[in-house]
């Protein structure tokens with residue numbers, strides 16, 4: 373194993389608490405830190421495994437036995453140590469995800485030693501740290517931020533014959549209360565709107581209503597709201613996972629056994645044109661929830677998580693998320709997330725017990 377520490381691993385591990393705390397005490401004395409000194413140090417060992425890494429994002433699950441604050445992350449090198457920018461995402465019960473980047477190339481089978489220093493203090497409720505690392509984490513975990521329906525934008529110019537709402541979600545291109553072909557039918561009650569009464573996270577979700585209407589010939593039509601987002605950048609030949617939460621509160625019998633809500637990530641080329649327009653099997657990642665394959669008590673009036681994965685064709689450059697209903701009734705959608713699934717295994721991180729120094 374390549375190591376960038378001068379001490380063999382086992383030696384280091386066994387002597388760690390006493391050795392490092394006395395070493396760091398000396399450091400503190402010598403350097404004469406005037407800021408409040410960290411009270412504890414938690415060792416972290418990052419292992420690249422069998423894969424060469426480049427600008428690797430490390431996401432380490434950390435756990436503390438009490439509220440702590442004043443985090444500093446250092447990388448330990450043969451010449452001493454360097455401070456590392458990080459992003460920390462706190463969770464329940466003094467746990468949280470510590471994220472940081474290993475800059476440049478790092479060879480496989482390499483171990484890198486870090487130390488997270490902290491002190492007793494107030495446990496943060498929101499993520500904190502270096503904003504650029506935070507942005508990297510956000511992109512790595514979700515490339516479709518508008519899927520939470522939290523940010524709104526001016527609805528002026530968005531209203532038209534097919535959409536009559538007042539609140540427009542940012543990052544979305546168009547919302548329709550019904551398809552253009554039904555525009556002349558009277559009293560259409562189908563909808564696609566932002567909603568603040570029912571939501572999975574934050575304060576908003578997307579509400580979709582589907583109704584049965586009669587066309588000019590008196591034939592029954594299933595009419596629903598739907599919407600499409602602005603294009604997002606996708607990579608070719610890359611596996612993506614689409615996840616969302618769905619709550620169906622009403623399902624009306626429209627004569628069909630299976631009714632579905634479906635979110636698609638449509639694959640587009642560099643000119644934002646549809647790839648393989650006629651081949652549904654190739655041109656999209658479709659993520660549908662069908663009432664035909666679930667018992668009513670499994671989905672009615674509760675949030676269900678829906679997720680699918682697919683690898684993009686080689687020509688892919690962009691993707692467009694669309695939300696459609698094949699359901700007559702009322703449904704809410706929230707937290708639509710698109711994430712790249714990396715074929716490479718992430719680096720492993722071993723955390724040690726914090727020691728006082």
Ligand SMILES: [Ca+2]
Nearest residue numbers: 520573574576
């Ligand atoms: Ca939300």
